[in-house]
Amino acid sequence: MTVFRIVRNTVLTVLALLWLVPVYLLIVNAITPLSEYQGEPLWFPVGFDLWTNLVSAWNESSLGLGMLNSLLYSTASALVAVLAAGLAGFAVVTMPVRRPSLWFWLIYLGTLLPLQIFLAPLFQTYVDTNLYDTSLGMILIYSAICVPFAFFVVRNYLTTIPPEIAEAAKLDGAGWGRLFFQIHLPLIRSALFAAFIFQFTWVWNDLLFGITLTTSPDRRPVMAAMAEIGGGFVSLGPPVVLAGALLVSLPTVILFLSCQRFFVSSLRAAA
Template sequence: MTMSLGRVLRTGTVAVLALLWLVPTWLLVVNALVPAESYSGSPHWLPTEFGLFDNMSQAWDRANLGPAFGNSLLYSVVSALAAAVLAAGAAFATIIMPVKHRALWFWVIYSGTLLPLQVFIRPLFLSYAESSLYDTQFGLVLIYTAIAIPFAFFVMRNYALTLPREVVEAARMDGASWWRLFWQIHVPLTRSAMIAVFVFQFVAVWNDLMFGITLTTSRNIRPVMAALADLQGNYSNVGPPVVLAGALLVSLPTLVLFFSAQRFFVSSLRIHR
């Protein structure tokens, strides 16, 4: 009886949370379908007309989303890949290699997630302005990689703890260097975790707005979310359906990436005992 009640409560909680997530998503999709010229100002709960592709076309042209898509693709791929490799190296060093004060190194790296990112905005803005990194693609790649490493390290370290130590010991006895051990043994064994980290950080960088509007001004540098924010700034000119269609459009790459790599994402977060 107790287990049955607990199962019912869990199922009900999951259903309520799913509903809370699905309602705004449903509203976004339904209202993005409404032709811009037919929108009356009141939100639609049921689809009545289909103007999605025209709304997406208007959003693409008016927000100049083409270059922004390319910028975000560059920032997301390079930053997520760099964070995954660097985090794998840090996990290898603190778990596999015989270093001292492993717990201290863990907290030094992981502490980057303990503070809200907003506290870094002012010092970053000032330092970027003084070092000519402001409004550059390299500057955004640099900050996106830096903020992605702490959580990536957390995932990679926890995954490295589950790896069999016998493999490392056997490789060392055979004379393998630490460099060879990392690239030929550690990286293949942690591939699923690295893919999961890449997917997670790709989505995080792609969806970032704060650094995109703070550290850039040029349209040919700004990421896609900053370009979408410009479109939303012209809300009264283009109409809500165009803005919502633009939001739906820019979310498609992350959805495709997540579902295509879902198998690696789920398997890497399991704790193997």
């Protein structure tokens, strides 16, 4: 058992170090002064000019506005998605619906289809309905895309709740609405929170819909703004682009690290 633990810890340490190598390179090159950058990735710091690089990245594209837009899209879409997933999971697991397995696969199928197949019809529909380049349009599509995986997490968690709880509540005269909002909703808070973190991170990091369904800076999410900086990779210099990437990654890193213990325990319970 001791040998197994040593091997396991060694493998995990090596994997962690391999994962940290790109992060290390990102930080080292992001803090490098433009005057010291020679066109090749640096493995060791040769100076510290992170603030200047951040200011250049901030001024070259509306990163601040993009981060506010992404904060709106990520928060609103994740909240709508986890609420819809909670209601759908409650219906499939607790309510006497016909063929619950069929409903499960119909909803979960949304995670199995490549997102690119939605672009052409979605773009045309958004143009026809005046949802193109609007905040409402972005929240709607992100909410719809986030529902299937959130439903998967919440539904699995709901299956661990004893059915006797629902039966006792119904004997006391509780309707389906009261049963969900007053009894099941508090019980599945941890699963909803885990799903929220997943979907918040996915929406924040999305580029595909950001560059397809928006054009104006006041509607563009942060990754689309980063793509504009990346388009000037040669003229701006890699340290500026990497500094911008470091900045826009901080919110999701902070969210995950601050909720890590709760997030892991929620996933373990939903597995």
